[in-house]
Amino acid sequence: MNHYHDNFAHNSLPATKLQPEYLFDHPDFEFPENLNCVAPLLDIHIKEGRGNQIAIRTFDSVWTYQDLYDKANQIANYLIDDTGFVSGNRVLIRSANNPMFVACWFAILKAGGIVVATMPLLREKELSVMIESAQISHTFCDYRLGDEMDLVSEPALQKVIYFDGSEQSEQELEKAIAGKATHFENYPTRSDSVSLIGFTSGTTGKPKMTAHFHRDVILICEAFPKYSLQPKPDDVFTGSPPLGFTFGLGGLVLFPFYYGASTFLIEKPSPELLLQAIQEYKITVCFTAPTAWRILTTKVKDYDISSLRKCISAGETLPLKVWEDWYNATGLKIIDGIGATEMLHIFISSNEDNMKKGATGVPIHGYEAKIVDKKGNEVPTNEPGRLAVRGITGCRYLNRTDKQKEYVQNGWNITGDIFRKDEEGYFWFVARGDDMIISSGYNIAAIEVENVLLTHPEIAECAVVGLPDEERGMLVCSYIVLKDKTKAGPDLGKAIQNWFKEVAAPYKYPREVRFMDNLPKTETGKIQRYKLKQ
Structure with a gap:
C-alpha cells in the first residue's frame, strides 16, 4: 500500500475558530477516535x-x-x-x-x-x-x-x-x-x-x-431516522432523490443500511415507477419532493400502497395543500423536513406524534435552532427572521473563508432561509433568503442561470427570478435584453431554451423567457429583481 497521503481536503478546511459549535452531549453521538x-x-x-x-x-x-x-x-x-x-x-x-x-x-x-x-x-x-x-x-x-x-x-x-x-x-x-x-x-x-x-x-x-x-455520516443516522422513522430491519426504503444529493444519500443508502434494512433503487424514478415499486416490492419508507407527492396523489388510487408507513418530503417546502390531499387520499401523513448540503441532512422535521400540518417541524434529536435578525439577536415569536441552527453536524467550506464567515456566525449555521417560530416552538418556512429557485426539488441559483445565458451570442443582459408555480413550486423565469431587440419573439425564446439545455444541466433551463427593452436597475446599476418578481 502506498504510504503517501493526499492532504488537500484536510489542509483546505476552515480554521477551527471559523467552524460552528458542535453539540455531542448525548450517548447516541459518541464515537471512537478511529472510525471508518x-x-x-x-x-x-x-x-x-x-x-x-x-x-x-x-x-x-x-x-x-x-x-x-x-x-x-x-x-x-x-x-x-x-x-x-x-x-x-x-x-x-x-x-x-x-x-x-x-x-x-x-x-x-x-x-x-x-x-x-x-x-x-x-x-x-x-x-x-x-x-x-x-x-x-x-x-x-x-x-x-x-x-x-x-x-x-x-x-x-x-x-x-x-x-x-x-x-x-x-x-x-x-x-x-x-x-x-x-x-x-x-x-x-x-x-x-x-x-x-x-x-x-x-x-x-x-x-x-x-x-x-x-463521524458525520454516522451521526446523521442517529438523528433524523431515529427521530422520525424508527427504522426496522424489515423496512424497504425507496425514493426519487439522486444519491448525489445528500438528501438521497441519507434516505436511500445510509439510513437503511445503518438499521440493517434494504433499499430499492430506481434510475429514472417517475411517479408511476415509484408507485409500481411500492406495490410490487412492499416498500415501507419513501423519500421524494413535494412536486412528486402532488403527482403521486393523483395516481395513487390505482395502486396498492398498503405496505407504506413513512412518507418523507424535503428539497423544498411542502405546501399545505399537498399534505392534505395526500392524507385525504391515503391516510398517511407526509413528514416534512429541511436540511442543507452544509449540514449534511435534515435538522428540522417532525414525527407522527408531534406533527403540525403546514409547519416544517421542530429541531430533531441532535440539533437546536432559533430565528435571528441581521445582527444575530433572537427575534420575537412569530416574527420572520434568519434561521440559525447548530448541532451534531455543521458547515465546513473548503478554501472559502469568505463564505465560511457568512454561513457560520457566533457558532451557529445561518442557512439562508427565512422562517418564523410559533408559540409552541414549531418552525414555519417563510422564504429563501437569497435568490435560490427551488423547482421540483432542485436547487437552482438564479445567478448560475444568468451566467449561462450571458454566454449566448444574442443576449446583452438578463436577470433570472423564480416565479410561484402550482406544479413545480417555482419556475425559472428569465428576463432578457437582446443585442438586436427586433429579433425578440417566441421562436428565439424557444431556441434559447434548447441551446441552454445543450450547454448546462437541463433542469436549470428557464421555462419562461420574457424579452424586455431594459432591466429595472438601481442608481448604482444593480438589477432590481424584486420588481421582476412582481
Missing part, C-alpha cells in the same frame, strides 16, 4: 452474520449485503493496486441511482478516499469546475453517461473508470475487478477525517464545497 464509516454501515452485517439479507433491489437485480461487501472490496483493491490512487484522493462518481454506484461509494471510503458524488444531469462545464475545485484525481462513471465525461480535460484528473450501472455488459471496471480478492482491510481513517465533499448548488463561477467527516 463503512464499518457500521456495511461491514458489520457481514461480521454479525447477516450477509445473506437483501441490501439493494432494483427492478432487475437483487444484491445481498455479502454481494455489496464483496464488490466494494474488489473495487477498493483495484483502486489501490492498479490506478495510482492514494488515500485522501478525491474520487468522483457519475451515475444514476444503481447498485454499482453504491459499491463504488463504499469502495472509495474503504480505500481511504473522499467521495464526490454527482448528479447524472451535470454537463462537462459543471463537471470540469468540480474536478478543478476539488482537485479530483479519479472518476467512476457509468458508461451510459460517458459523453459529457469524455469532454472533460482537467489536468488534475488522472483516470476515468467506466462501469455499467445496468449490469448488462462488462466495462473497464467489471473486467478489472473480476480476479480481485473479496477481502480488504479498511484504511484506518479517523472520525474527523473527511469522507465526502458535497457541492452546493452554485457550480459555475467558484462553487462552494462542503466537507463532511466519517
Whole structure:
C-alpha cells in the first residue's frame, strides 16, 4: 500500500475558530477516535452474520449485503493496486441511482478516499469546475453517461473508470475487478477525517464545497431516522432523490443500511415507477419532493400502497395543500423536513406524534435552532427572521473563508432561509433568503442561470427570478435584453431554451423567457429583481 497521503481536503478546511459549535452531549453521538464509516454501515452485517439479507433491489437485480461487501472490496483493491490512487484522493462518481454506484461509494471510503458524488444531469462545464475545485484525481462513471465525461480535460484528473450501472455488459471496471480478492482491510481513517465533499448548488463561477467527516455520516443516522422513522430491519426504503444529493444519500443508502434494512433503487424514478415499486416490492419508507407527492396523489388510487408507513418530503417546502390531499387520499401523513448540503441532512422535521400540518417541524434529536435578525439577536415569536441552527453536524467550506464567515456566525449555521417560530416552538418556512429557485426539488441559483445565458451570442443582459408555480413550486423565469431587440419573439425564446439545455444541466433551463427593452436597475446599476418578481 502506498504510504503517501493526499492532504488537500484536510489542509483546505476552515480554521477551527471559523467552524460552528458542535453539540455531542448525548450517548447516541459518541464515537471512537478511529472510525471508518463503512464499518457500521456495511461491514458489520457481514461480521454479525447477516450477509445473506437483501441490501439493494432494483427492478432487475437483487444484491445481498455479502454481494455489496464483496464488490466494494474488489473495487477498493483495484483502486489501490492498479490506478495510482492514494488515500485522501478525491474520487468522483457519475451515475444514476444503481447498485454499482453504491459499491463504488463504499469502495472509495474503504480505500481511504473522499467521495464526490454527482448528479447524472451535470454537463462537462459543471463537471470540469468540480474536478478543478476539488482537485479530483479519479472518476467512476457509468458508461451510459460517458459523453459529457469524455469532454472533460482537467489536468488534475488522472483516470476515468467506466462501469455499467445496468449490469448488462462488462466495462473497464467489471473486467478489472473480476480476479480481485473479496477481502480488504479498511484504511484506518479517523472520525474527523473527511469522507465526502458535497457541492452546493452554485457550480459555475467558484462553487462552494462542503466537507463532511466519517463521524458525520454516522451521526446523521442517529438523528433524523431515529427521530422520525424508527427504522426496522424489515423496512424497504425507496425514493426519487439522486444519491448525489445528500438528501438521497441519507434516505436511500445510509439510513437503511445503518438499521440493517434494504433499499430499492430506481434510475429514472417517475411517479408511476415509484408507485409500481411500492406495490410490487412492499416498500415501507419513501423519500421524494413535494412536486412528486402532488403527482403521486393523483395516481395513487390505482395502486396498492398498503405496505407504506413513512412518507418523507424535503428539497423544498411542502405546501399545505399537498399534505392534505395526500392524507385525504391515503391516510398517511407526509413528514416534512429541511436540511442543507452544509449540514449534511435534515435538522428540522417532525414525527407522527408531534406533527403540525403546514409547519416544517421542530429541531430533531441532535440539533437546536432559533430565528435571528441581521445582527444575530433572537427575534420575537412569530416574527420572520434568519434561521440559525447548530448541532451534531455543521458547515465546513473548503478554501472559502469568505463564505465560511457568512454561513457560520457566533457558532451557529445561518442557512439562508427565512422562517418564523410559533408559540409552541414549531418552525414555519417563510422564504429563501437569497435568490435560490427551488423547482421540483432542485436547487437552482438564479445567478448560475444568468451566467449561462450571458454566454449566448444574442443576449446583452438578463436577470433570472423564480416565479410561484402550482406544479413545480417555482419556475425559472428569465428576463432578457437582446443585442438586436427586433429579433425578440417566441421562436428565439424557444431556441434559447434548447441551446441552454445543450450547454448546462437541463433542469436549470428557464421555462419562461420574457424579452424586455431594459432591466429595472438601481442608481448604482444593480438589477432590481424584486420588481421582476412582481
